Amino acid sequence: MRALFLAILLRELRLAQRRPVEALLPVAFFIVSASLFPLGVGPEPQTLRTMAPGIAWVGALLASMLSVQHLYAADHADGSLDQMLLAPQSALVVAAAKSAAHWLTHGLPLIVAAPLVGLMFGLSWAALGALMLSLLLGTPILSLLGGLGAALTLGLRGGGMLLILIVLPLAVPALIFGAAAVAAVEAGVSPSGHFSLLGALLIATALGTPWATAAALRISTE
Amino acid sequence: MPDARASLPAPVLAAVDLGGERGGRPLFRALRFALLPGQVVWLRGRNGRGKTSLLRLMAGLATPAAGAVHCNGVPLPRAGAAWRERLLFIGHANALKEDLTVVESLRFLARLQGRHCTAAQLAAALERVGIAPLAARPVRTLSQGQRRRAALARLALPQPPSVWLLDEPFDALDDDGVKRLNALLSEHAAAGGSTLLTSHQALTLDNPAPIPLELDPAVPAWVPAA
Numbered sequence: 508m509r510a511l512f513l514a515i516l517l518r519e520l521r522l523a524q525r526r527p528v529e530a531l532l533p534v535a536f537f538i539v540s541a542s543l544f545p546l547g548v549g550p551e552p553q554t555l556r557t558m559a560p561g562i563a564w565v566g567a568l569l570a571s572m573l574s575v576q577h578l579y580a581a582d583h584a585d586g587s588l589d590q591m592l593l594a595p596q597s598a599l600v601v602a603a604a605k606s607a608a609h610w611l612t613h614g615l616p617l618i619v620a621a622p623l624v625g626l627m628f629g630l631s632w633a634a635l636g637a638l639m640l641s642l643l644l645g646t647p648i649l650s651l652l653g654g655l656g657a658a659l660t661l662g663l664r665g666g667g668m669l670l671i672l673i674v675l676p677l678a679v680p681a682l683i684f685g686a687a688a689v690a691a692v693e694a695g696v697s698p699s700g701h702f703s704l705l706g707a708l709l710i711a712t713a714l715g716t717p718w719a720t721a722a723a724l725r726i727s728t729e
Numbered sequence: 730m731p732d733a734r735a736s737l738p739a740p741v742l743a744a745v746d747l748g749g750e751r752g753g754r755p756l757f758r759a760l761r762f763a764l765l766p767g768q769v770v771w772l773r774g775r776n777g778r779g780k781t782s783l784l785r786l787m788a789g790l791a792t793p794a795a796g797a798v799h800c801n802g803v804p805l806p807r808a809g810a811a812w813r814e815r816l817l818f819i820g821h822a823n824a825l826k827e828d829l830t831v832v833e834s835l836r837f838l839a840r841l842q843g844r845h846c847t848a849a850q851l852a853a854a855l856e857r858v859g860i861a862p863l864a865a866r867p868v869r870t871l872s873q874g875q876r877r878r879a880a881l882a883r884l885a886l887p888q889p890p891s892v893w894l895l896d897e898p899f900d901a902l903d904d905d906g907v908k909r910l911n912a913l914l915s916e917h918a919a920a921g922g923s924t925l926l927t928s929h930q931a932l933t934l935d936n937p938a939p940i941p942l943e944l945d946p947a948v949p950a951w952v953p954a955a
Contacts, residue, residue: 514840518829525828586822589790593818594841595810729791 511596512604519608533574534616541566541624552629559628560689563638564682566624567617568649572674574613575653576667578605579724583661588728602720606647606654614646630693637692641685644705648681651716658723681708738766738921739890740801740815742787748795749782756782758795762942766890769914769924769937774944780927781821783944784894787925788818814843815891819898823880827869831860831879834868838883846886857885858909873901884913890921899928907933 523530544562545555582588591601621642625635656674660666688701743763749756756779764770764787772780785791787798789805789812800808825834832851839846846854855861858878863871871879881898899907911934914924918937925942932939 510840510843510845514837518826518833518837521833522826522828584822585826586820586824587826589818589820589822590824590838590841592790593788593813593816595813595843729785 508596508600511594511600512607515591515601515604516608516611519605520611523608523612530612531616533570533613534620536573537566537570537617538620538623540569542627545627555628556630556693557690559625559630560634560638560686560693562628563621563624563689564641564645564686567621567642567646568675568678568682570617571613571646571649571653572656572671575609575650575657575674576670578609578654578657579661579727580657580666583728588724592724592728598721598724599717602654602658602717602724606650606717606720609654610647610650614642614650617646618642630689634689634692637689637698640702641688641698641705644702644709645681645685648705648709648712649678651712651720652677655716655720655723658720658727661724661727681705684708737890739892739923740812741765741799742892742923742925743799743802744783744787744796745799746796747783747786747793747798749779749786749791750794751779751782755794757944760796764892764923764925766921766923767918767937769918769926769934769939771932771939771941772925772927772944773941776929778944780944781896784818784820784896784925784927788816788894789813790818815889816894817842817883817888817891818894819880819883820896821900823876825868825876825879828867830865830867831855831871831882832864834879835882835886839886842888844886844888850887854882854885855879857913858882859905874903874906877901878906878909881910881913884910884917890917893917893922893924893926895924895926897927897929899930899932 541562544558548554548558579588582591592598594601618639621638622635625638630638652674653670656670659673660670663669684701684705688698688705691698691701741763744760747760748758760783762770772783774780782791786793789798797804799805800812805812824838829837832855835851835854836846852861852864855864858881860875860878860882863875863879868876868879877898877900884893898910902910914934915936917924
């Protein structure tokens with residue numbers, strides 16, 4: 508089981524490494540979309556600082572949704588997905604490995620780029636740390652939920668938009684607690700409650716979504 | 730592979746009153762046949778008769794509309810991992826990644842089946858299908874025929890006697906490729922493996938003689954439900 512997980516994970520990483528630009532596009536989207544807000548809202552520092560956690564989190568959420576759309580599509584088109592589902596192990600491993608690979612190639616770069624966005628909005632160092640920690644707990648949730656959405660909309664025309672509509676409501680709790688944790692630090696309150704809830708959300712998602720994704724993959728490939 | 734099961738012949742795959750449909754339209758009904766170790770069965774039928782659908786049903790990738798597929802007497806969903814370990818399905822698509830090299834793709838596909846192949850085994854498999862010099866080339870630089878050969882190289886990897894389900898394996902192959910594939914099919918049958926394949930061109934395989942399975946006469950007379 509671990510061998511299959513590692514085989515798929517390593518393959519995804521190798522594929523991402525062969526197309527480095529494609530892997531960095533969501534990060535570019537994240538930074539550019541966040542940098543639009545000061546232009547639209549105005550340069551008032553206090554306003555921007557209040558909005559920063561929410562903007563960073565919404566940006567990360569949308570960047571994840573855009574990048575997750577192709578998680579299964581290419582493998583479905585070239586027959587690789589059939590072969591993965593025919594592996595002796597459960598399709599659960601496939602779903603888990605694909606989401607893990609998505610997080611490593613698309614979630615982790617968002618966390619690395621987050622301080623840049625934070626600095627752009629004048630967040631304090633403590634708030635920057637909280638933002639990174641909240642994204643560290645939150646982006647795996649987005650990759651897992653996105654994987655489920657990608658599996659559900661596999662092979663559908665206009666599946667990309669549908670995926671976003673399916674996943675966004677599910678991702679709302681992560682958005683609320685993630686942004687609230689950063690806001691709490693900014694306000695000088697302890698963020699530990701928000702982090703605990705975010706951690707609990709991550710555990711629940713990690714336990715639940717691979718099953719649903721595996722089932723969705725089986726249905727989509729029929 | 731020093732495995733006790735490795736010496737067992739391939740499992741018997743049987744269609745029991747199998748019915749298939751596509752988009753709500755019945756393709757075939759009450760289909761009964763068995764694929765025994767050592768056999769090569771040639772699935773024939775016009776375009777759109779459901780050859781590919783039948784192969785996917787037999788692989789367990791799709792759920793039959795009626796009946797069941799049995800592996801050694803156990804219906805497919807329950808036969809599970811034990812069945813998939815003994816199955817090699819090569820569909821119409823080659824399941825190769827444009828950005829990976831030929832040998833990387835082959836290694837990955839073998840890993841999916843739980844087989845860890847040495848570099849020598851992979852090289853030998855590529856040699857068997859005549860594309861050893863292309864091993865380090867990215868798949869995107871290969872022609873259609875070369876890609877097909879790369880996909881078929883999985884057949885030349887060391888494996889216990891298994892069931893091969895091949896969808897148009899001769900597609901895009903030249904005469905040399907056809908000969909090499911015939912040799913692989915003969916060896917596989919002699920070792921106790923079985924093969925179910927589709928091909929729109931006449932088979933040149935003579936040992937074992939392919940057993941034709943005609944899908945056309947099984948045309949379901951479609952009667953609207955009263």
